[in-house]
Each structure stands twice: as structure tokens, then as C-alpha cells.
Amino acid sequence: MKLTTTNLRKQFKDKTAVDDVCLNLTPGVWGLLGANGAGKTTLMRMIADILNPTSGKILYDGKDIHAMGEAYRNLFGFLPQDFGFFQDFTVKDYLEYVAALKDVPARETRKKIDSLLHTLTLTDVKNKKIIKLSGGMKRRVGIAQAMLNDPKILIMDEPTAGLDPGERVRFRNFISEFSHDRIVLISTHIVSDIEYIATQNAIMKAGKILDVGTTDELVKQVTGKVWTCVVSTEKMPMYEMQFRIINQRSEGNNQVSIRYLADEAKTSDSVMAPPRLEDLYLWLFPQEEIREEGK
Template identity: 65%
Template structure:
């Protein structure tokens, strides 16, 4: 099983939303990381067959998805950022409607709906109208509809928006189990949602692929660039003005522990800190839009320095 994104680009007037991206997706969980506006949603819509590339193509097991047509949709599940529903639909009615669209028999539909309502903790509200549900519950309904046809390829665009921490943990566990022999691609800018469950990550910025690799491979790109130290509380504004601070923690003695990103330590008391995937994300997408030319060139499996 292979999903190949082959030199795919998408241009809107004079702007390239996706610029010559190539990826080879195999079974497992993939994280698609990037800031808002990076081109993630456009890329996913092309993978879903909803939008046609300006150039390049998407192939499933060597066959263009346009050629596969209905056969591709039969093995595909998609959760967009915003999914539509009729306000009068109950959870049960909506899932039955989507199951019919996906070609499930009535018997299959009942079984899958019952199973998924339990898996995403919606059994107690299955007769409620979707319009009356909380944002997190609506998101869970969207996750359930994407899983109805037990797809071989599952594409999820910002799936955890509105979910509380407990729901996010259950969702990550569900995806890890589901992806055993399937391709799952999760687009997000919430790095912890994919840091520990993704087999591999692809990071894009301004429509271009910056890096691909496992969490372990990618965090090496910021080794020696993550530092920590303890400073007086009164010095925090001055440090914030000249450093990219990742986190601050107030200590009992009135001092503040900071963790920051920099090519070199900012003082003699800073010590190296073990990098995480979120550190790489913040290094590539610095707050305030600060540019660093060393962060922009790309190569499969890493970043040119």
C-alpha cells in the first residue's frame, strides 16, 4: 500500500499555495506540520481528490486517483477542518446518511455506527441534533464519519480542534490502533498531537516541503539550539525582547526558569536542553515572523544548513 504525492503544485492566480511537493506515504501515522497558511489544507484537498493540482499528480498503488475514481473514494476517509451537516440531523441520522453515501449496506451501517459511537464516546447523545452539541462533540462526530467505511487511507485536517485533553489522548490511541495497516495523515499545528504517534512527519512552509523524518530524526535539527537558565523575575521583559522564549516557569524563590531557542547561549549560566519536536516547529516557524535564512532551504530527511 502506497500513496505517492508526485511533484504536486497548486496555483491560485499569482500565488502558489503548494509548490512542487513530493511525498511517499506508507502505512502508519504521518504528521503534516505547518503554521496556518502553510498550504496544508490545499495539499490535503488535492490528496482527497476534491481539488485538482495545477501540476503533478497523486497516485494510489501506482494509479492516479482520478483514474481510480469511485474505487479510490471507497477506500478513502476524510475529515476537513469544517464538515457540513443539516441542522436538523441527529448524530445517528447523520452517520446513517454518510454511510449510505459511502455505499455501506444497512446492516454494515448499523454495526459501524454502533461501534464508532462507542469508540468516540457519543453513545449518550446519538439521538441529539448535531447543532446542539458542543464543539468537541461535533468534532467527534466528524471523526466518526471519516471512519465509517473503514478506510485504507484516512486524512484528518486539524482533527483535535475543540477536543479536551482526555478526548485528545483517546483520539491519539484510536488512531495508533487504526493505523496498523493503513495510511493515516494528520494535518495540525498542535505538535503534541502527533509527536509520539506519528511514524514520520512532513513539515511545510509557504507551500514548500522543508523536512521529512521521524520525530527522532527531526529533533536532531535543533540539537544545540535549545537552552535553559534561571533569571531574576525583573529581567524577564529584557530577555523576552531579544530571545525566542519557549516557556517560562516561576520558581519559589522569586526567580524564573526560561527555556529558549538560539544558535548560541545568551549568558554564561545557560545549559543545553533536550530538544523536542515542538522546539523544531518553533525554530522553523518563529513567533513574530522573524526570518532566518538557515531555516528555509530543504532536503528530504533533513534541512540544509
């Protein structure tokens, strides 16, 4: 099973949102990383056959997805950044409605919905109107609707937005297990949500794919550029102006441990640190902020 984009391009008037993107997506979890405006959502909408490319092709096992029509949609699941629902829908009614739209057999619908409600801890709110749910619960309902037809290809745009740390851990475990024989493409700003479950990552900037590889392969780009040291609290304002600090932690006794990015050590006691995916992300996108667990 393979989903291939070939020289994919999308032009909006004078802006090229996606520029000559070539990807070969195979079973497993794929992370799609990039700053706001990189073209990630446009790329996902084209893969979902919601948006037509200006040029290029998207093939599923060698077949054009647009020509496949309903056959492609039947094996596809999609979670957009904002999924729509009628305000009067309860969780259960909405999932039954989506199941009908996806032609999930009636005899399987209840079992599938009950299973997803349990997995995503929504059973207790299944009879509540979606509009009255918290942001995290609404997001979980969105995840459930994307998976109702047991898709072979699952595309998720910011799936963990609004989820608390415990919910994100459960989501990661769920997706990791689900992806064994499926293609799962996840776009997220919460880098830790894909760092340990992604089979491959694609890094996107200004509409182009900069690089593709495993986490271990990609982070080699910032080997020797990640440092840690301990500094005095009084000097922190100066260091914040001079260093690209990506993390800091109070050590007590007016001491602060910092992690920073630089081509070479900035202090005599700096120690080189093993790079992580979020280090690479901030190296490539210095204006972006990493949203950490619990924030």
C-alpha cells in the same frame, strides 16, 4: 500500499499554494506540519480528490486516483477543517446518512456506528442534534464520519481542534492503533498530538516540503539550540525582549524557569536541553504559537 504525489502543484491566480510536492506515504501516521498559509489544506484537498492539481500526479499503488474514481473514494476517509451537516440531523441520523453515501452495507452500518460512538464517547448524545453539541463533540462526530467506511487512507485536517486534553489522549491512542495497516495523514497546530505517534513527519513551508523524517531525525536540526535556565522575575521583561522563549514556569521565590531557542547560551547558567518537535516547529516558524495541552 503506497500513496505517492509526484511534482504536485496548485496555482490560484497569482499564488502558488502547493509547489512541486513529492511525497511517498506508506502505512502509519504521518504528521503534516506547517504555519498557516503553508499549503497544507490545499495539499490535503488534492489528495482527497476534491481539488484538481494544476500539474503533477497522485497515485495509489501506481494508479492515478482521479482515474480510479469511486474505487478510490471507497477506501478513503476525510475530515476537513469544517465539515458540513444539515442543522436538523441528530448524531445518529447524520452518521447513518454518511454511511449510505459511502455505500457501507446496511447490515454493517449499525454495528459500525455503535462502535464509533462508543470509542469517541458519543453514545450519550447520539439522539441530540449536532448543532446543539459543543465544539469538541462536533469534532468527534467529524472524526466518526471520516472512519465509517473503515478507510485504508485517512486524511484529517486539525482533528483535535476543540478537544480537551483527555479527549486528545484518547484520540492519539485510537489513531495509533488504527494506523497499523493504513495510511493516516494528520495536519495539526497542536504539535504534541503527533509528536509521539507519527511514523513520519513532513514539514511544509510556502507550498514546499522542506523535510521528511521521523521525529527523532527531524529534531536533530535544533540539537544545541534549545536551552533552559532560571532567572529572576524582575528580569523577565528584559529576557522576553531578548530571548526566543518557548516556555516558562514559576519556581517560587521570585524565580522563573525558562526554555528558549538560540544558537548559543544566553546566560552563564543555561543548560542545553534535549530538543522536541515543538522546538523544531518554533525554530522553523518563529511567528507561530504552539498550543499546549489544556489551552
